[in-house]
Amino acid sequence: MSVPRNAVIxxxxxxxxxxxxxxxxxxxYACYALSFDYGxxxxxxxxxxxxxxxxxxxxxxxxxxxxxxxFGGSALTDLNIAVPEQLAAGxxxxxxxxxxxxxxxxxxxxxxxxGSRDIFIGVNAVDYSGYPDCRPEYIAAFEAMGNLATKxxxxxxxxRIHAPLMQLSKAQIVALGTTLGVDYTATISCxxxxxxxxxxxxxxxxxxxxxxxxxxGVADPTRYAVTP
Amino acid sequence: MSVPRNAVIxxxxxxxxxxxxxxxxxxxYACYALSFDYGxxxxxxxxxxxxxxxxxxxxxxxxxxxxxxxFGGSALTDLNIAVPEQLAAGxxxxxxxxxxxxxxxxxxxxxxxxGSRDIFIGVNAVDYSGYPDCRPEYIAAFEAMGNLATKxxxxxxxxRIHAPLMQLSKAQIVALGTTLGVDYTATISCxxxxxxxxxxxxxxxxxxxxxxxxxxGVADPTRYAVTP
Numbered sequence: 001m002s003v004p005r006n007a008v009i010x011x012x013x014x015x016x017x018x019x020x021x022x023x024x025x026x027x028x029y030a031c032y033a034l035s036f037d038y039g040x041x042x043x044x045x046x047x048x049x050x051x052x053x054x055x056x057x058x059x060x061x062x063x064x065x066x067x068x069x070x071f072g073g074s075a076l077t078d079l080n081i082a083v084p085e086q087l088a089a090g091x092x093x094x095x096x097x098x099x100x101x102x103x104x105x106x107x108x109x110x111x112x113x114x115g116s117r118d119i120f121i122g123v124n125a126v127d128y129s130g131y132p133d134c135r136p137e138y139i140a141a142f143e144a145m146g147n148l149a150t151k152x153x154x155x156x157x158x159x160r161i162h163a164p165l166m167q168l169s170k171a172q173i174v175a176l177g178t179t180l181g182v183d184y185t186a187t188i189s190c191x192x193x194x195x196x197x198x199x200x201x202x203x204x205x206x207x208x209x210x211x212x213x214x215x216x217g218v219a220d221p222t223r224y225a226v227t228p
Numbered sequence: 229m230s231v232p233r234n235a236v237i238x239x240x241x242x243x244x245x246x247x248x249x250x251x252x253x254x255x256x257y258a259c260y261a262l263s264f265d266y267g268x269x270x271x272x273x274x275x276x277x278x279x280x281x282x283x284x285x286x287x288x289x290x291x292x293x294x295x296x297x298x299f300g301g302s303a304l305t306d307l308n309i310a311v312p313e314q315l316a317a318g319x320x321x322x323x324x325x326x327x328x329x330x331x332x333x334x335x336x337x338x339x340x341x342x343g344s345r346d347i348f349i350g351v352n353a354v355d356y357s358g359y360p361d362c363r364p365e366y367i368a369a370f371e372a373m374g375n376l377a378t379k380x381x382x383x384x385x386x387x388r389i390h391a392p393l394m395q396l397s398k399a400q401i402v403a404l405g406t407t408l409g410v411d412y413t414a415t416i417s418c419x420x421x422x423x424x425x426x427x428x429x430x431x432x433x434x435x436x437x438x439x440x441x442x443x444x445g446v447a448d449p450t451r452y453a454v455t456p
Contacts, residue, residue: 062298064295064298065293065295066294067292067293068337070290070292071337071338071341096337097336097337097338097340097341097378097379098333098334098336098337098340098377098378099337100377101333101336101337101373101374101377102330102333102334102336102337104333105326105329105330105332105333106326106330108325108326108329108330109296109299109324109325109326109327109329109330110299110325112325112326113299113325132376132377132378132379132381132382133376133377133378135376137376138373138376138377141369141372141373141376141377142373142377144369144372144373145329145366145369145370145372145373146329148360148361148363148365148366148369149326149328149329149360149361149366149369149370150325150326150360150361151325151360153360154360
């Protein structure tokens, strides 16, 4: 029996990262799921992350506390900036400065301690084209930097940042996850879900999610306050 | 009167980062000093960082809490790993996995919110050749990644990671700081300073620091438990 390779999976509790965790598990990785309590207004997603980690068989799930709200600058961490109800051109106000870079950096630390050279992240260049840190060239640059940053990189072990959803539409992600057996009722995508986990139905993230289910021809199991 | 440009300065409270802050100030930057409470055993360095920020005229000083000890893997965050008393070949046990990457990433977030494209870090390839994330090629790779990660980078504003101490010996750093008027009594370099800020005198960091003063021909103002 071969020993599974360890991977660190960034797990927000949303639809995308749940799908990524399911895919990494299906590829035989022992998965160390990492979530962040970063001052986000939708902290209820952390409960979703814990449920998803258990349901999909993560070896371990840790939540790292990180005060991104101390800098503000995003609708997700600054209660004075409203969550927009429709997609606009350019970089959205829900962009959190350097968020993926910070999360990948902390994943890099855990990976190094675990002796893992595989990090999975659910970024997507199709639906989130406005986020600079969701582009393939960014992921490639992080991988190059990460190889120079770490002991394992110096010793010649190649770091790989897996972004398997990069070129998929939301409908394709829903279809992939459904094939892999993901129970999407456990996930929360909404930027302003209420304490019970009910999604608002009007933010960007709710609209994209619902549209994904519709286009995939899969019944949307999400509880919405207002049907998108 | 021209408006000073903003810069984010990583400030540990040690000799190197104090010198970097003095240099950035001398170049006319409005300096936003950033320290980390990351579970380090030498937390007393945070008091030093606050003193240094005030003495050297930082515009603002913030301390970001970050739980690097949750992963362990270093003598600086794991009390079960002893701080070594002499320099050894290879990567030292005081190396903290991905520490500089995480700190630079959080500096990148603050810089983006401040509209700054200048981050200063006191890494040094001469004395800390064993740390992968203190090498010039690492800093260059971080800069390339940071430009792709951020809104400002997408809009064509070039990020610069300044590492002005990179090629200096500890003696040259002491000489530079002395010229710039740094009061090194305010700084703490020791990996295991006591609660009063007294340095142990036997760890790598104390030895390097003391040797720097000796070679620079500057009186070492450090309070040591054991003279190095």
